[in-house]
Amino acid sequence: MSKKVGDVSMAARVVAFPPALLLLILSLASPAAAKLSAGYYQKTCPKAEQIISDVVTGKQISTPTTAAGSLRLFFHDCFVGGCDASMLISSNAFNRAERDADDNVSLPGDAFDTVIRAKTALELQCPGVVSCADILALATRDLVLMLGGPFYTVRLGRKDALASTAASVPGNLPNPNMTMDQLIDVFAKKKMTVQDMVALSGAHTVGFSHCNQFASRVFNYDGRGGHDPTMNPEYVAALKQACANYEKDPTIAAFNDLMTPGKFDNLYYQNLLRGLGLLASDSVLAADKRTRPLVELYAANQTAFFNDFTKAMEKLSLVGVKTGDKGEVRRRCDEFNSLST
Numbered sequence: 001m002s003k004k005v006g007d008v009s010m011a012a013r014v015v016a017f018p019p020a021l022l023l024l025i026l027s028l029a030s031p032a033a034a035k036l037s038a039g040y041y042q043k044t045c046p047k048a049e050q051i052i053s054d055v056v057t058g059k060q061i062s063t064p065t066t067a068a069g070s071l072r073l074f075f076h077d078c079f080v081g082g083c084d085a086s087m088l089i090s091s092n093a094f095n096r097a098e099r100d101a102d103d104n105v106s107l108p109g110d111a112f113d114t115v116i117r118a119k120t121a122l123e124l125q126c127p128g129v130v131s132c133a134d135i136l137a138l139a140t141r142d143l144v145l146m147l148g149g150p151f152y153t154v155r156l157g158r159k160d161a162l163a164s165t166a167a168s169v170p171g172n173l174p175n176p177n178m179t180m181d182q183l184i185d186v187f188a189k190k191k192m193t194v195q196d197m198v199a200l201s202g203a204h205t206v207g208f209s210h211c212n213q214f215a216s217r218v219f220n221y222d223g224r225g226g227h228d229p230t231m232n233p234e235y236v237a238a239l240k241q242a243c244a245n246y247e248k249d250p251t252i253a254a255f256n257d258l259m260t261p262g263k264f265d266n267l268y269y270q271n272l273l274r275g276l277g278l279l280a281s282d283s284v285l286a287a288d289k290r291t292r293p294l295v296e297l298y299a300a301n302q303t304a305f306f307n308d309f310t311k312a313m314e315k316l317s318l319v320g321v322k323t324g325d326k327g328e329v330r331r332r333c334d335e336f337n338s339l340s341t
């Protein structure tokens, strides 16, 4: 009887997946990503997630800019050569690392510091076990949650990169001046859809941008002192005032979401529909007909945003992951093991 049932389900499986299709599916799936699992450290470092969560919580409470910084650092790390902590390597006399590429646009030190602190705590408990890439992925998840965002599962087992060069950055990261076609293309290169891109851009519901990232929209957009007409005029006036001295003081910045800058919610999308997008790459999401329906959906329905953000973050966290001998578990997150022996 049970054999019969087995036969039937086997037959059903063969019908559902003819061999040629099965081969195609297997060749499309990333073999490295398939090796990751939520319980990867269950035996080797059972307290890993708790240790990371404790460090991250303490750091975020003492330095509330940590969360946004980490989220952005994670995004950059994943888009440049995969989620492999290559963005955490420090430059030295022989190598200019990814984090010091011109496109780094001031990745915040607090995010690096969080990973390094968590690593220090983990090395005391289970030395040489937990990769820096996994620490960054988990820290980012915990921080999104602390800001009020959704929980999502992070599969583990990423190895840390064996290389990090500034030269590998250009072309991999989006910038605010890109057209919609260019933005879509940068994400498509990492197998991210337009929906993934719009949902992930919701990360701009927290954190800030420096004035030089949007100054050309507010000060002299048209060569006659005007501003980007898609922006709310009162918003422009406030930004002009805030950024009046930005050329002398490049540290001046504005909140990405002026309504609830420290809260992970869907007001970012509501802002976009009211001309309150800060970066040109934010505003264009509401202007382009390929993305506007999603902006409208997320603005109206935070649950829909959280669901899609969750799916997109899970996907982002698998981009280009390295397993086996394609990487190592670093002893220090800012140095390759070969240099720190």
Ligand code: HEM
Binding pocket: 067, 068, 069, 071, 072, 075, 105, 106, 108, 174, 175, 176, 177, 183, 197, 200, 201, 203, 204, 206, 207, 208, 209, 210, 211, 213, 256, 279, 281
């Ligand atoms: C769609 C294309 C995107 C562009 C053009 C873009 C560009 C930027 C720029 C220029 C800044 C300001 C940097 C500064 O002045 O210090 C910024 C900040 C930020 N970005 Fe993006 N970004 C994009 C997508 C994303 C994605 C997908 C994420 C994460 C999932 C993300 C997370 C963040 C966060 C959290 C901040 C605030 C950082 C902080 O406060 O320290 N961005 N982004």
Ligand SMILES: *[C@@H]1O[C@H](CO)[C@@H](O)[C@H](O)[C@H]1NC(C)=O
Binding pocket: 099, 100, 101, 102, 104, 105, 106, 107, 108, 109
């Ligand atoms: C970003 O790169 C510049 C050099 O291009 C460097 O001065 C700066 O320290 C880098 N930022 C970080 C956080 O490493």
Ligand SMILES: *[C@@H]1O[C@H](CO)[C@@H](O)[C@H](O)[C@H]1NC(C)=O
Binding pocket: 175, 176, 177, 212, 213, 216
């Ligand atoms: C965007 O383009 C404008 C106009 O070409 C330029 O002034 C500005 O520096 C650019 N901004 C960035 C962040 O590349």
Ligand SMILES: *[C@@H]1O[C@H](CO)[C@@H](O)[C@H](O)[C@H]1NC(C)=O
Binding pocket: 301, 303, 304, 307
């Ligand atoms: C919001 O989106 C969620 C998830 O897609 C859906 O289940 C729910 O019905 C939506 N709510 C409204 C009011 O449309």
